[in-house]
Amino acid sequence: MSRVVGFIDLDAYYCACEVKQKPSLLAGKPLAVCMYETWKKSPDRSADMDRIVKSGGAGLIAVSYEARAMGVKRQMSANEARKACPELITVMVPTKNGKADLSLYKENGEKVVEILQEFAGIVEKRSVDEVALDVTDAAQKLLETTPKELVARQAVNVSHFADSEISLKASKISHEAARRGHEGQHEYTKNDDDEKNHLLKYSSFDYLLLAGAVVINNARKAVRERLGFSCSAGIAANKMIAKVGCGLHKPNQQTIVFPRSVAVLLKDLPLNRLPGLGGDLGNRISSQLNITTAGGLANISRSILLNAGFQDADNLLAAANGTLDEPVKNRANYKSFGSSKTFYKHPITNLTIADQWLSNFAQEIFDRIKNDRNQRNRAPTNVTISITTDKSHVTRTEKVHIGWSDSPQPIVRSAHRLLRRWAGTRTAHLDIVVLGLGVSNFIDLPANKASVMDLLTRNPLHQSKKPSSSAEIMQPSKKKRTIAELLYQQATTSTKKTTTVGKKDSSFFPSSNIDPEVFAQLPPEIKAELLDDRTRLLRQSAPSLGNSHLEQRQVKKKKKTATTTIDSFFAPRRPR
DNA sequence: CATTTTGACGCT
DNA sequence: AGCGTCAA
Incomplete structure (x- = not known):
């Protein structure tokens, strides 16, 4: 068919965004956008601040059509471009926490x-x-x-x-x-x-x-x-x-x-x-x-x-x-997102500095997670760091539970752990040229903002009405299930078998909404949150969680990519 | 001084 | 899971 x-x-998209920010100043002008003013550390400038830079030699990453008409081209250095077009306005990308x-x-x-x-x-x-x-x-x-x-x-x-x-x-x-x-x-x-x-x-x-x-x-x-x-x-x-x-x-x-x-x-x-x-x-x-x-x-x-x-x-x-x-x-929408920075000619040399940058990245990523989560009721379950040195480029990944959590700490801790996993016993002379942090592997969350409690209840109070876009990339795992996956399973499918209920755990949860097997695997802070939730619910004498029907989440199987095409047309198969 | 900071995906 | 390629 x-x-x-x-x-x-x-068209000239970054320039267009800048024009939208400051139309009276920039509309119709020869304009270019560059990444930083200098390689030196300088105060952050947010999107609504004046970001016009008069000096600096950074490479241009976007050029307006007015500037192109004057011979300014992408990838020219800003100084070079000013020679070609003296009236060129150069705007630097907003910066936050010391990075673009x-x-x-x-x-x-x-x-x-x-x-x-x-x-x-x-x-x-x-x-x-x-x-x-x-x-x-x-x-x-x-x-x-x-x-x-x-x-x-x-x-x-x-x-x-x-x-x-x-x-x-x-x-x-x-x-x-x-x-x-x-x-x-x-x-x-x-x-x-x-x-x-x-x-x-x-x-x-x-x-x-x-x-x-x-x-x-x-x-x-x-x-x-x-x-x-x-x-x-x-x-x-x-x-x-x-x-x-x-x-x-x-x-x-x-x-x-x-x-x-x-x-x-x-x-x-x-x-x-x-x-x-x-x-x-x-x-x-x-x-x-x-x-x-x-x-x-x-x-x-x-x-x-x-x-x-x-x-x-x-x-x-x-x-x-x-x-x-x-x-x-x-x-x-995105399947993954992240934050990274190149340390041009000033590689990161020790764990403390790397930790600080990772914390910054985690904060930025968490802000995006919150937006994404509110719009699409989903959250990532993988955290990946990416490290480039002179000699190598490596990534390290681990699972993380984010859910509706309101703190970037789980991501920060993961990132710091992963950094150490990469560094091994070495604590100095790391020589990190590019450091990055990203999250991926989104899962659907219950439709309304809720506590982790909802993820663990067999009969969740809240269910997605429609599968969010991330549902299409979900796949049932055949491997050893992670906690996150167990949580997902608990939240979205009805439990057919009766699980063996350990007396000790079940005593915490008289209504048996929590699967003790799952509970036992949780990190301490999550257990604590659950117990908090429980006492709160008891105080409010929570209504019966009811039961009856549970939506069976439809999960499309990921297609086995048998043959590679010159792909999605952007990732051709490498001939052997 | 300077191709940065992202993102998707195939192969193994 | 980790690496490599391609792209904007």
Whole structure:
């Protein structure tokens, strides 16, 4: 079944967020965003403070289109950029606890996703500024209520087409130039080539794409009007081509790629502009097979690819032909998040300092957990530290119970333990160049804010009405169950067997709402919390916890990934 | 002085 | 669980 996919990319996104913060000062100005002012320690500057920096040589991570027009490019150092454009305004990213604080951009990005969800049934958040939408259903509905000729006219008025002269010119520029922006991209101009399409006879699927383009245009308009962010988009029959199409015309424009235009679009497209081939794999393909374009790869036979050691030949060819069809994932929020910092030329040398940074990271992460938890009734169960030294990069992970806890301490303690697990007996000369902390493996929590008590009751007072998004990534564990998993099990399934109740434990809980087996495994502080809860409940003479029906949580089994594709189109399989 | 700070995912 | 790759 053919789908209609829209791929949306926010224009000069970090700059746009800064303009939104201070429109009177920044709107319409050549603007760039850099990470820090200097490598020296300086006071934190929050999002609402003045963050304009006049000196400092940090690399630019975002450049407004006004600045690009003056020759400023991403990755230039700020000093270099000021030479190219003396009136350039450079803004540094907010800082908090001595590190970059990207929450301004993350929070705005989440608002964008919320709006886009009104326009598409399936929404895949791909990064802070990129979203893929499956708008097949919305496009179909539009065609049911509006004459297709009218839909086509609307779409043509607001879209480019991939086979137009200017689109094809844009398709030929290099990966690097395309990423740095400007060259080959345009302010909004439509030439006659686009209009010719309007005279063509459209297939019924073409009409569906045109309808999708109208939907996407409406979505972009909503984002612009409600949040002030402009974005660009591609519309095509699959995610990969939609993304390529999205890159053809920026800013604030959209491009339709009809199936019949795919071949000509890919013919001269630099190979490394194909999603997933921008790195090592793409380089090896280029050099070993002596090709430079997607069209070139499409002309290589499957057997030659296999002989050259590229085991993923089928998917590579599908990508080169524009037929790779990775479905838009139904995931509008993060599966993990974290906090990290590079200690440029001043590595962390001892445990105490590392502990302090980990505590900072934990605090920041916990703030995000609280927001996420309130919105989605979920909490992470894994904590991972990540440590890079000159010689190595390692991660260490352990389980953590967070639930509705109101303290970052569990994360802090985990992080400190994990640090020691990595350091072993060494306490000095750690030479940590990059230190990071993250959380992942979210589980659903009972729908309302509640104490740990609810997680342990056989007949929970609160149950999620609908599975939250994290339900789709849950899987029943076949391995030894962790405490967190036991808790989850207790909270969400009815207990069929009667557990052997240890007399000592059961005496704590006359109503037998707590599984003593579970209770016994709990860390002391949680046991304490439970006992507190119990006395509170007894004082309030809690109503019977009742029983009757329990919702059986539906847990989708994680699909066994038998074969790797050139993936989700971003993580190609490594040939052996 | 300077490609930082994130995030997803495949392989083993 | 841990490592490596790709990407914005």
